[in-house]
Amino acid sequence: MPKIIQLSPHIANLIAAGEVVERPASVIKELLENAVDAGASQITVEIREGGMTFMRVTDNGCGIAPEDAPTAFLRHATSKLRSAEDLSAISTMGFRGEALAAIASVSRIDLLTKTAGSVEGISLHLEGGTITEQSEAGCPDGTTIIVRDLFFNTPARMKFMKSDTTEAARIAAVVQQQALAHPEVAYRFLKDGKQTLSTPGNGDLSAAIYCVYGRECSKMIPVKSRWDVYSLTGFVSKPTDARPNRSLQTFFVNNRPVRSALLVSALEEAYRNQLMTGKYPACVLHLQVPANMVDVNVHPAKIEVNFLNRNGVFDCIHYGVLGALNKTPDRPQVQFKTAPAPSQPAVKPAEAPAKKQDFFRTMTPQEFKNFTSAVSQAPKPSPLAAAATAAAVERSASAPLREPVATPTIERQKTIPPIVVAVEAPKAPQEKPKTEPAATAPEPEQTVLSMPAQAPWRMVGELYRSYILVEQGEEAYLIDKHAAHERILFEKLKANQEAISSQSLLTPLPYRTSAEAAGILLANKKVLDSLGFELEEFGDNTLLVRQIPMDLSDGDVADALDTLAAQLLAGRKEAPDTVRDNLLHTVACKAAIKAGWKTDDRELEALVKQVMEREDLKYCPHGRPICITLSKKQLEKQFKRS
Numbered sequence: 001m002p003k004i005i006q007l008s009p010h011i012a013n014l015i016a017a018g019e020v021v022e023r024p025a026s027v028i029k030e031l032l033e034n035a036v037d038a039g040a041s042q043i044t045v046e047i048r049e050g051g052m053t054f055m056r057v058t059d060n061g062c063g064i065a066p067e068d069a070p071t072a073f074l075r076h077a078t079s080k081l082r083s084a085e086d087l088s089a090i091s092t093m094g095f096r097g098e099a100l101a102a103i104a105s106v107s108r109i110d111l112l113t114k115t116a117g118s119v120e121g122i123s124l125h126l127e128g129g130t131i132t133e134q135s136e137a138g139c140p141d142g143t144t145i146i147v148r149d150l151f152f153n154t155p156a157r158m159k160f161m162k163s164d165t166t167e168a169a170r171i172a173a174v175v176q177q178q179a180l181a182h183p184e185v186a187y188r189f190l191k192d193g194k195q196t197l198s199t200p201g202n203g204d205l206s207a208a209i210y211c212v213y214g215r216e217c218s219k220m221i222p223v224k225s226r227w228d229v230y231s232l233t234g235f236v237s238k239p240t241d242a243r244p245n246r247s248l249q250t251f252f253v254n255n256r257p258v259r260s261a262l263l264v265s266a267l268e269e270a271y272r273n274q275l276m277t278g279k280y281p282a283c284v285l286h287l288q289v290p291a292n293m294v295d296v297n298v299h300p301a302k303i304e305v306n307f308l309n310r311n312g313v314f315d316c317i318h319y320g321v322l323g324a325l326n327k328t329p330d331r332p333q334v335q336f337k338t339a340p341a342p343s344q345p346a347v348k349p350a351e352a353p354a355k356k357q358d359f360f361r362t363m364t365p366q367e368f369k370n371f372t373s374a375v376s377q378a379p380k381p382s383p384l385a386a387a388a389t390a391a392a393v394e395r396s397a398s399a400p401l402r403e404p405v406a407t408p409t410i411e412r413q414k415t416i417p418p419i420v421v422a423v424e425a426p427k428a429p430q431e432k433p434k435t436e437p438a439a440t441a442p443e444p445e446q447t448v449l450s451m452p453a454q455a456p457w458r459m460v461g462e463l464y465r466s467y468i469l470v471e472q473g474e475e476a477y478l479i480d481k482h483a484a485h486e487r488i489l490f491e492k493l494k495a496n497q498e499a500i501s502s503q504s505l506l507t508p509l510p511y512r513t514s515a516e517a518a519g520i521l522l523a524n525k526k527v528l529d530s531l532g533f534e535l536e537e538f539g540d541n542t543l544l545v546r547q548i549p550m551d552l553s554d555g556d557v558a559d560a561l562d563t564l565a566a567q568l569l570a571g572r573k574e575a576p577d578t579v580r581d582n583l584l585h586t587v588a589c590k591a592a593i594k595a596g597w598k599t600d601d602r603e604l605e606a607l608v609k610q611v612m613e614r615e616d617l618k619y620c621p622h623g624r625p626i627c628i629t630l631s632k633k634q635l636e637k638q639f640k641r642s
Contacts, residue, residue, distance in 0.1 A: 109126040171189075490620075
């Protein structure tokens, strides 16, 4: 008997289905793409129990002719390709002819379809890919497909499915993505009988973004540019509205949702030096590329593409976004209050210098590229010349020409719990095991501070409302008040193995986020309860926050939940203790006093006391040092004292 045999069509279909149909969201994606290819202007998606038992997609497209309906469920049967040459210029969402066959092989399907002008439509019922019923039926123009009992004949696949909430969230994310890809199509999404999404379908991308993401994204910056044969349209977030993760970065190539490191790097390069570390821009960008210059047939789910000219694509996105950012009139600026210089007369209007033209804002993308290239190739000054120039600048800056500029300050406008209460040492520390530092980043190789608790110390003051200056013997210490408070809160939260103390809100806070983030938060409700959060599903990707941790202010709730959702999405394979520590990091960071906030001297004294007397307060939970030291000898050396 030969060892190599040809698999039966049934087994081959099951194997092929594993590549196309990973979960209910995969089914919805394929059906929505078919509806778009059919020319639909209205599409409705309905699911129950996370899509495992019931999914229905209804469209008003061209429908399927009765003679073609049975053929549509055969492998490699499609109306979108006729020859091999067509593969080099694909303009439709689907083209392989595998989706319906793959879905039908692992589910029970009902099809109801009718073409325009036909008197009657056709109804089909399939089980495991086999047509069991076929009849004529009266129905409106378009197609309705109902998928029931997904993976009923492959129970091994069922154990890899998540909770109904998680699967429903992934389906919602797919529908949202398709709504952003095709703003000219009106989408409706119903989950367990409740509508959670509705878009107008008027072709306005900004309206679709508002329906999907809500008011938070209503202030995004429009992008519109052309670069060679490429065109870019869409919206990007302002630098001040950056996110803690990339979950709201959405890219489309020829209206197809894609994942591409090239597109991400081009986007973030445009934001370079404008974002804080760990912050990422949000975007909804449509890139139009000639069909013969992009290959979409490189991934089973068609979410990855290959570009013929990667540099051209990078430049189109980079300079297109950069140009949009440079044209934004309301970029944040720090206002300095200065006293008038009595020794100098006021400048008369006639003597006022001409308004400087913003040269970079008026550049075209090609001019900007040429300019930056010329700058990078220009000869650089010698080190001696650079040093002389720097010295001259310092001398001119320090010359007593006018009154010193007032330092901008940021008043603390949020109410947070007093630090003195938060940093009190445990009353009986000897009864508790010593808590090990839990920094997620490796501790840098620095000299570990070792200060005797009985040594007298004196708080000299505060620098820039961020660093506390302390004198002790022959040493001076600079303490980062945010890092110190963050570490103290983290150790306090970690030592409490029970649920974190929470505060009930008189008025629940609405928190709107992406479908996937909302799903992961609801799926981890017990974990969030232990952290002091009480969340309730409100619909339309909105959660009601009824309780928050005692140490967290109302204004930090949304940012904290954004970070928690990102950590939960990224930490699905991590150990539970690691996930909990990461979540505690977030709560401690958001609840800690911020750099730049005005802090009472009594609170600063309490922070210093903890740092100077506790040996475990060396680094913040992110691995940054809390305190640095400067000896008297180092100062004397700087001042050339022997």
